[in-house]
Amino acid sequence: MKNHGIFFKTFIYTAVSILLLVVVTAALFSQQFKSFYRTIQNRQIVASYEPLERRIQRNDNIVEAAERFYENNQSFEFIITDKNGGLIFATPNAEAPDSFDGDFFYVVHNDKDYTITAQSRTGLESFYQDLIIRGSLVFVAIFALCLICAYVFARKMTTPIKQLADSAGRMASLEDVPPPQERQDELGALARDVHFMYGKLKETISQLEDEILRVREMEETQRYFFSAASHELKTPIAATSVLLEGMLENVGDYKDHSKYLRECIKMMDAQSEKVSEILEIVRLDDGKVTPVPEKIDIRNMVTGLLPEFQTITDAGGQRMVVDIPDGQTCFSDSKMLQKALSNIIVNAVQNTPTGGEIRIWSELIDKQYRLCVLNTGARIDEAVLPKLFDPFYRADKARERKDKRSGLGLTLVRKTLETMNIPYALENAPDGVLFWMNLPME
Incomplete structure (x- = not known):
């Protein structure tokens, strides 16, 4: 019909x-x-x-x-x-x-x-x-x-x-679909409502697509994280097993039990610290960590962290230069911010060449204090920069086992700053590599 x-x-x-x-x-x-x-x-x-x-x-x-x-x-x-x-x-x-x-x-x-x-x-x-x-x-x-x-x-x-x-x-x-023609009757009102509903529908679909993409990225990140974590933990555990087996069999130098037991303890301590960092990342991911903001003096916070890096900088002939005016305060979680800043400074020190300089300063930008950490004499490939925040990622594969870094420092920094809603970035500057974060004034 x-x-x-x-x-x-x-x-x-x-x-x-x-x-x-x-x-x-x-x-x-x-x-x-x-x-x-x-x-x-x-x-x-x-x-x-x-x-x-x-x-x-x-x-x-x-x-x-x-x-x-x-x-x-x-x-x-x-x-x-x-x-x-x-x-x-x-x-x-x-x-x-x-x-x-x-x-x-x-x-x-x-x-x-x-x-x-x-x-x-x-x-x-x-x-x-x-x-x-x-x-x-x-x-x-x-x-x-x-x-x-x-x-x-x-x-x-x-x-x-x-x-x-x-x-x-x-x-x-x-x-x-173009906007409807202007009509002042019921049909005009219906057309405007349908067009408005369509706009909301497209916005919702876009948000759902973004959410699906974000979930997929999170799943991929989790797969990578657990794969990398198992790889990172497997090697020292295997090394410890070799040491223990050698001592049990009294083979060669392994007869010196005291020496190699201390080596085992060092490796277990390192792995314990790495497991603690993994658990901390999981807690931040799950939203189980709630920031408790408080008023913080920025200069006092930075200078209070520097003594623990004095031995490392002295050994590498490096200099720490701090230029933060008195009276600058921010409003954030003190412990979380100190932990993130400590990892940033450690990363800067470890990547600054011998005789280099680590500069720390702050400046007022858009009613926020931008805290900057610059390690001079360093340069990172632009394609590598975003990957540095991935867990267990190392730009220099040759140094993968020679340094004592866990590969989770910048990952913890990212998770911590995101939990506190603090904007940040890692970028190449004319005289080195710069990390900055914007601290809220109130």
Whole structure:
């Protein structure tokens, strides 16, 4: 079955309704026309036979008066009967009342002496036919005009609906849809609501896609993290097992149990520290760590951390330069911030060449204090920079086992600063590698 559009249906429904209205109106008016015609006809007949009545009243000879009237009005057909129904006079084509089978019979006069009955119309037939023709033409013109109005009405009503349906179809395909035309009626309000809902839907879909992508990235990160963690833990455990087996078998140098037991303890301590860092990262990921902000003096916090790095910098001939004005305070979790900053400084010291300089300063930017740590004489490949925050990532594979770094320092820094909602970045500067973080003033 063919599915007609809304325009066709609206036009048909409107046209049929108008047609019914026109037909009912024409029927009512036709009755009025007939009633009007009959009233005019009756008046005309009475007026036409009035001279005959006057002649009869002046002349007692009814037949003579009727003959003279008929001579002057030969188109009239009538009969005159007495009170008993007997025929007094009849025109040549008139019929007796008891045998009348014509289409017109009107009693013009009736009293105790005589009755005049007309059997022909008196010139109004053409008027009636003309009236019918004119009325029919008027109703045809009205119906044609109504059809035109129905077409315009259906077009005006269905065009915005069709546009809305077309827009909805494009929305279903997630295509770009232009804003609806400005209308101040219910259709305009509906179009604006649909477009607003579509915008919210696209925004929600985009957020869901971002969330799915984020979840996938987290899953991938977790897989990488556990894979790297198992690899990092497996090697020292295997080395410790070798040492212990050698001591149990008293093979070669392994007979010196005290020496190699101390080596085992050192390796276990390193692995214990690494496991603690892994657990700390997991706690930060799970949201189990809640920052407790407090007012912190930035200079005092930095200078309080520097003594623990003095031995390392002295051994490498490195210098620490601090340029933080007094009175600068921020609002953050003191312990978490110190831990993150300690890992940043350790990373800077370990990557600064012998005789190099580590600079720490702060500056006011957008109502925040930017705390900067720069290790001079260093340079990192731009492609490697984002990966440095990945767990167990080392840019220099050759140094993977020679240093004592766990590979989790910058990962902990990232997790800690993100938990505290502190913006940060690691980037190459003209004279070294710069790490900065923006500390809130309040």
